[in-house]
Amino acid sequence: TACSSKYVLSHMHPMWQEPLAIPGGDRQSPIDIVVRKSLFDPHLKPLVPAYDPQTCQQIWNNGYSFLVEYDDTTDKSTLKGGPLEDQFRLCQFHFHWGESNAWGSEHTVDRKLFPAELHIVHWNAEKYDLFEEAVMEENGLAVIGVFLKIGKRHEGLQKLVDALPAVRHKDSMVDFERFNPACLLPSNINDYWTYHGSLTTPPLTEAVTWIVMKQHIEVSHDQLAVFRSLLFTSAEEEVQKGMVNNFRVQQPLRGRPIRSSFS
Numbered sequence: 001t002a003c004s005s006k007y008v009l010s011h012m013h014p015m016w017q018e019p020l021a022i023p024g025g026d027r028q029s030p031i032d033i034v035v036r037k038s039l040f041d042p043h044l045k046p047l048v049p050a051y052d053p054q055t056c057q058q059i060w061n062n063g064y065s066f067l068v069e070y071d072d073t074t075d076k077s078t079l080k081g082g083p084l085e086d087q088f089r090l091c092q093f094h095f096h097w098g099e100s101n102a103w104g105s106e107h108t109v110d111r112k113l114f115p116a117e118l119h120i121v122h123w124n125a126e127k128y129d130l131f132e133e134a135v136m137e138e139n140g141l142a143v144i145g146v147f148l149k150i151g152k153r154h155e156g157l158q159k160l161v162d163a164l165p166a167v168r169h170k171d172s173m174v175d176f177e178r179f180n181p182a183c184l185l186p187s188n189i190n191d192y193w194t195y196h197g198s199l200t201t202p203p204l205t206e207a208v209t210w211i212v213m214k215q216h217i218e219v220s221h222d223q224l225a226v227f228r229s230l231l232f233t234s235a236e237e238e239v240q241k242g243m244v245n246n247f248r249v250q251q252p253l254r255g256r257p258i259r260s261s262f263s
């Protein structure tokens with residue numbers, strides 16, 4: 001099957017039971033990025049994120065993570081360039097994190113784990129009309145991955161952290177306005193790795209061009225602690241389960257090339 005248990009360290013208890021068979025199954029995510037095996041590609045262009053904060057709509061807890069969702073009915077918030085041939089539309093961003101600062105990211109770099117990882121999700125609006133269509137297609141999605149490290153407080157993140165208690169339970173949602181996800185990108189977005197992979201939660205479709213930033217961002221210990229105050233469970237459920245370790249186990253590379261935009 002796609003998830004081989006040898007990648008699962010003893011202290012990690014992934015949140016969901018992996019399906020036995022996955023369509024295709026040889027382009028699954030996340031993966032370990034082995035730096036010395038990545039290939040510098042001089043044809044990779046600079047990434048061009050162009051986000052309009054007015055398209056920010058709501059924040060909600062979907063039982064896997066918390067998502068900040070954007071109006072993706074127009075081309076107001078887009079991503080192009082980098083490895084992408086088409087223009088993609090921003091639809092949401094979310095995070096994955098651990099119960100401790102020792103782990104939590106989905107991708108790793110030479111096996112190095114980070115306490116959390118940001119995913120900014122876009123879909124190919126040149127080729128498809130809806131996200132739900134694009135999510136089933138090989139060139140349908142583009143996700144920017146950014147590693148988080150514990151350090152100084154991230155001022156831009158604080159507005160998001162302050163909204164989290166309102167979405168503590170699964171299926172809770174509140175309005176959220178004028179948040180520009182560009183404030184969560186590292187200062188250098190020209191250095192990244194890119195490879196073809198999948199969604200890391202169901203439906204796990206192999207539709208994603210992954211763009212993983214080399215430079216991390218810093219958030220404070222207290223900011224990440226608020227992520228861990230969220231719950232996987234809805235308000236009705238008797239047993240409340242803390243939303244932690246919402247990352248998938250690493251998947252086999254199956255010979256896929258990992259290109260780097262830097263040498």
Ligand SMILES: NCCOCCOCCNC(=O)c1ccc(S(N)(=O)=O)cc1
Pocket residue numbers: 119121132135143198199200201202203
């Ligand atoms: N539910 C049946 C089919 O649904 C198709 C749409 O799936 C939407 C739900 N999943 C996602 O949008 C989704 C988006 C990004 C990532 S991730 N962690 O790979 O960035 C994982 C999942």
Ligand SMILES: [Zn+2]
Pocket residue numbers: 094095096119200
């Ligand atoms: Zn994700």
